[in-house]
Amino acid sequence: MTDRTSERAPDETPKLKEYEGEGITVTFEPRRCLHAAECVHGLPEVFDLSRRPWVLPDAAEAGLVAEVVRRCPSGALQYHPADGSVEHPDSPTxxxxxxxxxxxxxxxxxxxxxxxxxxxxxxxxxxxxxxxxxxxxxxxxxxxxxxxxxxxxx
Known part of the structure; x- marks a missing residue:
């Protein structure tokens, strides 16, 4: 598991923190977080603000981590499964x-x-x-x- 922060020029991409696990990688865009706490309430073993790094993607099954990340209303949390699949958007919008x-x-x-x-x-x-x-x-x-x-x- 790694905790990488990507900083680029403001017009290129936003600042992201990346938490890499075996089955899933979780990214976090701090400026978009509105503290809805869906993550910490949904999977406290994965998302724990009192710990560094605060995201441990391997602390739960990848599908469960993805399910909880999808609860993030702001989109500050995103996920990327190791199998290369992507999050499917809700339909209808x-x-x-x-x-x-x-x-x-x-x-x-x-x-x-x-x-x-x-x-x-x-x-x-x-x-x-x-x-x-x-x-x-x-x-x-x-x-x-x-x-x-x-x-x-x-």
Missing amino acids: SVRRTPSGQLVMRGDLLVSGAYGDRHETRVMLCGCGASGNRPYCDHSGPCAEPDDDVPEAR
Whole structure:
């Protein structure tokens, strides 16, 4: 297992951390993480923020790791199975607007932004225009409140 950080010029590709396992590699794009915690709740043996590296892809079966990564609503976590297969987008594509304005999208997506056009399967896009990581939401504007994922906070 390796923890590699890839840093390139801002217009080339985003900063990614790569966690390589025997059956699956998990990548993490920190600027897109909105702390939904689907990963740490779904597989705490794989995703543990108190440990370095915080992702251990071999701590669970590759298919289970992929299933939990697909729960990441922002797309900050991605996976690449060792067999070369890819994540299949949801079909049909779905778009949901949260009460505070973010657009949660799942499907076969083409997103244009600072890094050019990117094919995506899961994204949370900024609805207020204040994100420092446009078009992706980074919770830096009015969309940050209330917490749309906690019904009691709405």
